[in-house]
Amino acid sequence: MNLRFTKMHGLGNDFMVIDGISQSLPETGVPFSADEIRRLGDRHFGVGFDQLLIVQPARSADADFRYRILNADGSEVSQCGNGARCFARFVRDHGLTDKAEIVVETADGQMTLTVTDDEQVTVDMGAPRWAPEAIPLIAKGEQDTYFLVAGNNAYEVGAVGLGNPHCTLLVENVDTAPVDTVGPLLESHEQFPERVNVAFMQIVSRNEIRLRVYERGAGETLACGSGACAAVVIGQRRGFLDQDVTVHLPGGTLQIRYTGQGGIRMTGPASHVYDGSIDVTSA
Template identity: 85%
Template structure:
């Protein structure tokens, strides 16, 4: 099977975007076997990506499209902020819509994507979910922070659900943060039954932070939109941040806005890299 795709990125968080409307894909299950997704995600032997994004027809009348996200390890997740911005630009570039406000279905619910005149995209990420069962994580009660223990090590983290689970640690300097060692330990910690995205946040001022994120199923990425939103609302809950925050990620800045009501709004760029096609083994 020959599969057409577009390579895109949001601040270096990169994606293989597949049009499932103009080319046939299975309507149920993964469009490709997990082993094939891992092959395509390999940066030496495949296309190379953090996530694969699937554009599909909406299942209900209130949305324009359905949006699915597959990690480079073949697992499926419910939310990806940088991917959502790329999704919005892709469907416009591909002529699938000319709308500037696009409603998409995700496994976490409906999401609204707004494309501005300068091709920046604002994503309404929905309201943060603080109850442990909604993150999900195991904890006796909801709290501003939690102590997570592994062996002889312990970390204080904030945790929030944004359609996918996030925990964030405060660090003095993100350049020296133990992302490569602590990231995978927390990602697969038993307190997070669906694994977790791990953020390392340095507060620069009340309106500015630096952030690195170790994403479940992908490892450290150059940018994580939902991770940026999670870090901001966790910092706000601790009284460290204002309602408008610039988040500096390794791939570049995102603007995050949240005043405690409604959804978190994230604004940033989405870039097209190239179009291609590749032979794949479809799911049975």
């Protein structure tokens, strides 16, 4: 079977996107095995991506599409903000909808994607979840910060659930932050039973931060939309940030707004790279 795909990115966080509506997919909805996803995600021998995104028909009448996300290591996750923006542009570019406001089902519930007049996309990421069991995080009660012991060091982090688990560390300078060493150490920390996305946040002002994120199942990416949202609400909870925050990531800039009520709103670009096709021999 020959399968068409599109390569896209949101601030350098890149995706292989597959239309599972006009193309036939296996009953599982995923055309590749975990081994094949890892091979395709390889940047030397495959297409190269952080996540594989699949567009599927909605299962409920009040949604437009189902949105599925698989990491480059083959694991499936519930949320990806940069991917959601690419998803919105993809379904419009491919004529699957002409709506400016698109409701999608995820493994964690519904989310709304809004395409603006200047072709930016605003994503309602939902409300933050602070209770440890909702993150999930093994801890004795909800706290503003938690101390994670790893090796001979203890790390103070804020933690929140946004469909995916996130933790954020404050650093003086993201350029010299130990992302490559501390990132994987905390990503698989025993207190996070489903692993965790690890963000390193430098506060520039009450309305501006710099951020690097080590994503579970993908490693450090050029941008992480849900990680940017998590860092902002954690910074707000600790009294460091205001309602509107500009987040500078290695791949570009996002605008995050959270008033303390309703969902976190993230606005940023989504870019088409190229279209291609691949022969699928197994699933």
